[in-house]
């Protein structure tokens with residue numbers, strides 16, 4: 001628990017929040033607008049949540065922007081999402097940099113166009129020495145992909161003799177995952193009413209606290225975010241132990 005984290009005084013230490021930003025399409029449909037209008041409005045909601053995280057001194061924010069399964073959507077929607085991603089990378093990065101935020105993009109980036117990969121590289125290198133919040137965007141990300149690529153890296157090290165097979169343990173796997181070196185997510189938020197993980201971070205969600213809301217992502221705001229944080233602080237995180245054991249500490 002970090003002493004300078006103001007949230008720790010209220011309950012559990014909250015270092016890392018991860019969010020499945022779901023419900024953009026339904027938000028647009030309710031307004032008789034094209035799905036893309038929902039994605040655009042969703043970007044506005046994300047801007048506000050990033051600002052709220054900075055205010056709340058959250059150390060790491062990880063958001064699911066595009067899953068490895070989202071390529072299955074109509075070509076037109078995928079194309080528009082890619083354009084929105086490129087626009088956001090161009091327009092929003094300066095503000096992130098001004099707020100001392102370090103941007104990372106996690107996922108299988110080779111599937112993106114050269115242009116998007118260049119924009120990602122530029123944004124990541126611009127912000128790489130920042131010391132404030134770490135902001136991870138999961139794009140073409142899948143939890144199973146992440147564990148598989150880690151296993152592949154480990155297998156190569158065993159093959160080359162750099163690592164003994166017997167030495168492969170949970171820490172070794174973890175060191176090769178996309179979020180390596182960061183605190184595990186403490187709070188998982190999913191908007192849009194669905195109660196599933198949809199192949200988001202799998203390994204590190206093992207002991208995460210889940211919070212689901214029916215609010216559609218473009219409507220999600222600071223008040224709702226604080227409600228989720230309050231719910232998190234009211235919980236007892238037992239990590240396998242009994243409530244009595246924790247009360248004795």
Ligand code: IPE
Pocket residue numbers: 021022023024025026027065066067070081192
């Ligand atoms: C989440 O909103 C955004 C992405 C998956 C890119 P959706 O587009 O899934 O919205 P719904 O679930 O159809 O309402």
Ligand code: IPE
Pocket residue numbers: 020021022023064065066067070194196198
């Ligand atoms: C999960 O949302 C992915 C993102 C929010 C980027 P989906 O809307 O794609 O999830 P499913 O398909 O309903 O599980």
Ligand code: MG
Pocket residue numbers: 022023024192
């Ligand atoms: Mg959805």
